[in-house]
Amino acid sequence: MSSPWPGALAGLVLGVALCLAEQDWTYEGSNGPSQWSRLGYKECDHHQQSPIDIHSKSVQQKHLQPLELHFFDHAPLSANVTNNYVGALVALTSGHVPLVRAGSLYGEYSVVGFHFHWGENDTVGSEHHLDGHSYPLEMHILCQNTKYDSLTKATQRPDGLAVLAVWFEVGPSPNSGLMRLSPALDRIRAGGASTLLSEPPSLLELMPNDLGHFYRYEGSLTTPGCYEVVTWTIFKQPVQATEQQMARFRTLTGLRSRPIGHNYRLVQLPYGRQVFERRxxxxxxxxxxxxxxxxxxxxxxxxxxxxxxxxxxxxxxxxxxxxxxxxxxxxxx
Missing domain, CATH: 1.20.5 (Single alpha-helices involved in coiled-coils or other helix-helix interfaces)
Known part of the structure; x- marks a missing residue:
């Protein structure tokens, strides 16, 4: 069973346009995050927004089931990698659709695709922070509850989406998954560019070794329309990648051929939400x-x-x- 990521629905869920004419929001300037609700994305001003800063001393230890990741070790048949002017999106075509089960989630979730957030240098970039610390790169694996037959319906249900978040930190050894993505990143430097990657990495190559230690909270998509339908799983252990691999993301350009200096939303207030930790x-x-x-x-x-x-x-x-x-x-x- 193949699972390509439908372009129109991906644009709806991620709140990002696949062409310049459709995009009405940015990460800076007059249409930046502080103005998203004014642009019509009303949920962006609600009180269950993401990302957040996780304070390790205030998290609550909770007995959460271990995650079951099915087909995450299978390399997709192909991947379509797109520069949508504000980031890099990866849509998968798989022989077996990767699935996430257990983990105290609200059912079974199928992987839709994944994308990245980064900053101007190695001191900033991740959307979620840990005790005020920002990582240079954060990957989000977007998953849809399989009981809904479309992403549109999933964005309208409180249990509709789950996102697995992975932090990257600078280290001496290159990450094998990013190595496989590098040729595609080189080919989509211009905003709006898209390319097919015939030998993409498995999801597991882009994830930490320790998948049992994670944080969990209820939040939203971090881009317009900021739908508050996301169960977040953020792995405690970061993945190591070289400085050169981090820098490759910063070669992508967006509007008016300007480098995508940063594509992360600032942390939001928790408004009393509890963050749980599974150790x-x-x-x-x-x-x-x-x-x-x-x-x-x-x-x-x-x-x-x-x-x-x-x-x-x-x-x-x-x-x-x-x-x-x-x-x-x-x-x-």
Whole structure:
């Protein structure tokens, strides 16, 4: 079963136009984020918006199921990579549609595609922050709840979308997934350009090794229309990539052939929302505790039975002794 990313629906969900004439918002200037609601995207001013700054001291540990990622290790048949004037979008054509299950999500979600957010240099770029720290690159894997037959319907339901977010940090070793994407990025430097990548990376190549440690909260799309229908999963462990790989994204140009200096939305106020954290070590401890309690109960069962048997025997012996004494007393009277 193939799953190409439909261009029109992708434009609707991501709030980004595939051609200059359709685009009425930007990341800076008179049509920047502070003006998105004025441009007609009313939800951009609501109180469950994304991204946010995650404060590690205020997150709540929660028993969340581990994520089940199906076909994330399968390389897609092909990928269409597009410069939509404000970023790089990747739509997949897959033999098996990648699926996300469990993870305490609201059902099963199919991967629609993925895209990137970056900044002017390696000190900024990610949309979500951790304790005020910004990473130079953040990838979003957009997933649609499979119980809805279109992305349009999914954007109208509170459980409609799930996004898996991956942070990238500068390191000495190149990321193999970004290496596979590099030829396509070189071919879409001009705004509006699109190219077909015949040997794209698997999703797993672009993700951290530790998929069990993540943050979870309820939020929105980070671009117009800012629909508040997203369950966010943000992996704690960043992926390493070289400075040269980070810089390649900054070669893309947007409106009037100007470099896309940044395409990230500033962090939004949480308005009382709780961020949860799943830590595998904590999960293991929680899973082991009931088992230990069961073992203790099982061990205490036979011991209690043995004690009861000994007590009964002592009572019988005492009764027999009392009977003998009573008979002796009767004989002396």
């Amino acid at each position: 595998p070590l904590d999960e293991a401890a929680l899973e082991m505790k009931p088992q230990r309690d069961g073992q203790e109960a099982a061990a205490s069962g036979p011991q209690s039975s043995a004690t009861a048997a000994v007590a009964s025997l002592l009572l019988l012996q005492l009764a027999a002794t009392l009977t003998t004494l009573s008979a002796a007393v009767a004989l002396t009277l």
